Amino acid sequence: MTEPRRDPWLLTPGPLTTSRAVKEVMLHDWGSRDAEFIKLNARVRERLVELAGGQGTHVCVPLQGSGTFIVEAMIGTLVPRSGKLAVLINGSYGTRMVRMCEYLGRDRVVLETPEDTPVDPAALDAALAADAAITHVVVVHCETTSGVLNPVEEIAAVTGRRGRRLLVDAMSAFGALPLDAAATSYDALVASSNKCLEGVPGIGFAIIRRSALEGARGNASSLSLDLYDQWVAMEKTRQWRFTPPTHVLAALDQALAEHAAEGGVAGRGARYANNCRILVEGLRALGFETLLPDALQAPIIVTVRMPADPKFNFESFYDRLSRRGFVIYPGKLTVADSFRIGCIGRLGENEMRGVLRAIGEILAETGVGSCASARR
Numbered sequence: 001m002t003e004p005r006r007d008p009w010l011l012t013p014g015p016l017t018t019s020r021a022v023k024e025v026m027l028h029d030w031g032s033r034d035a036e037f038i039k040l041n042a043r044v045r046e047r048l049v050e051l052a053g054g055q056g057t058h059v060c061v062p063l064q065g066s067g068t069f070i071v072e073a074m075i076g077t078l079v080p081r082s083g084k085l086a087v088l089i090n091g092s093y094g095t096r097m098v099r100m101c102e103y104l105g106r107d108r109v110v111l112e113t114p115e116d117t118p119v120d121p122a123a124l125d126a127a128l129a130a131d132a133a134i135t136h137v138v139v140v141h142c143e144t145t146s147g148v149l150n151p152v153e154e155i156a157a158v159t160g161r162r163g164r165r166l167l168v169d170a171m172s173a174f175g176a177l178p179l180d181a182a183a184t185s186y187d188a189l190v191a192s193s194n195k196c197l198e199g200v201p202g203i204g205f206a207i208i209r210r211s212a213l214e215g216a217r218g219n220a221s222s223l224s225l226d227l228y229d230q231w232v233a234m235e236k237t238r239q240w241r242f243t244p245p246t247h248v249l250a251a252l253d254q255a256l257a258e259h260a261a262e263g264g265v266a267g268r269g270a271r272y273a274n275n276c277r278i279l280v281e282g283l284r285a286l287g288f289e290t291l292l293p294d295a296l297q298a299p300i301i302v303t304v305r306m307p308a309d310p311k312f313n314f315e316s317f318y319d320r321l322s323r324r325g326f327v328i329y330p331g332k333l334t335v336a337d338s339f340r341i342g343c344i345g346r347l348g349e350n351e352m353r354g355v356l357r358a359i360g361e362i363l364a365e366t367g368v369g370s371c372a373s374a375r376r
């Protein structure tokens with residue numbers, strides 16, 4: 001992975017480290033009506049549908065903005081104003097969707113498990129059996145708050161059996177963890193340009209079942225977040241409704257070519273799994289405790305319990321790591337004091353071993369004797 005660089009390695013949930021080639025394709029300007037740009041837009045949309053396994057059933061609707069924008073657009077466009085959404089929560093991205101429902105005026109019911117526990121298909125089954133008003137279910141594939149992998153296939157099976165519609169936030173999983181639209185039935189899945197696809201931030205996209213989108217006219221209460229309107233306009237004119245993020249799209253096109261060259265979802269997923277294994281083994285060898293057991297750990301981001309040793313000061317640890325060229329992330333958990341280290345982005349074995357070496361040096365430098373957490 002290692003390329004000559006001056007920027008720090010971003011071991012975070014995003015923005016992430018990108019390749020030099022992804023950055024270089026942005027050294028151009030495109031008019032939104034350029035034939036080249038229109039071709040590029042069509043190619044990216046088509047490629048994203050293929051990656052989702054949705055050819056013939058699903059369409060791709062891209063949207064300006066960060067991941068949150070496309071999640072909100074998905075809920076606002078696909079859940080009718082008279083609908084009701086079951087929100088499966090085990091972290092802050094699930095919780096954020098409840099806030100969206102409040103803003104959007106969508107009725108909802110919350111099914112919550114702790115942050116270190118996958119969402120529960122049996123509890124969903126019971127809720128759907130008990131409440132005929134629920135029209136849609138939404139689940140986060142990898143809850144980036146902790147890094148826990150949710151059983152999306154089982155959730156899809158329950159939702160389908162009960163005759164309801166599934167929406168998936170696959171923001172931090174799409175492109176690295178398999179989820180085939182032909183095998184796992186969903187009405188919509190959203191992700192963004194800058195997570196496992198390794199583009200730059202600025203575009204979210206939804207892979208939507210064509211028949212569901214065709215029936216979504218008039219649902220949205222926001223013009224800029226109306227995916228139906230965005231789709232109809234893009235189909236008609238081949239252009240974006242409003243100023244397109246041209247450079248971000250060009251970078252995503254290059255990132256998708258690199259994704260294919262790496263072996264697609266299987267190749268990318270294998271590199272991240274290797275990154276995650278090296279990281280988890282190395283952290284445990286240094287005495288740290290990771291939050292999740294291996295079976296629940298998605299190869300996306302690792303949550304580490306904060307050491308109890310008073311000599312371990314997170315701010316100073318963060319700064320020292322950053323000075324050595326590695327940026328990590330604070331924790332976001334309510335169940336435990338923690339920090340996080342990501343395994344995604346243009347990073348490989350060298351960077352994983354590099355951050356572990358740097359952590360070892362910092363522990364020695366600061367005299368931290370034990371990395372055991374306070375729960376022991």
Ligand SMILES: Cc1ncc(COP(=O)(O)O)c(C=O)c1O
Pocket residue numbers: 013014066067068069071093140142143144145169170171172192
């Ligand atoms: C699962 C998930 N959903 C939604 C988001 C929100 O994306 P953004 O921070 O780009 O708005 C993130 C961001 O990390 C995420 O991991």
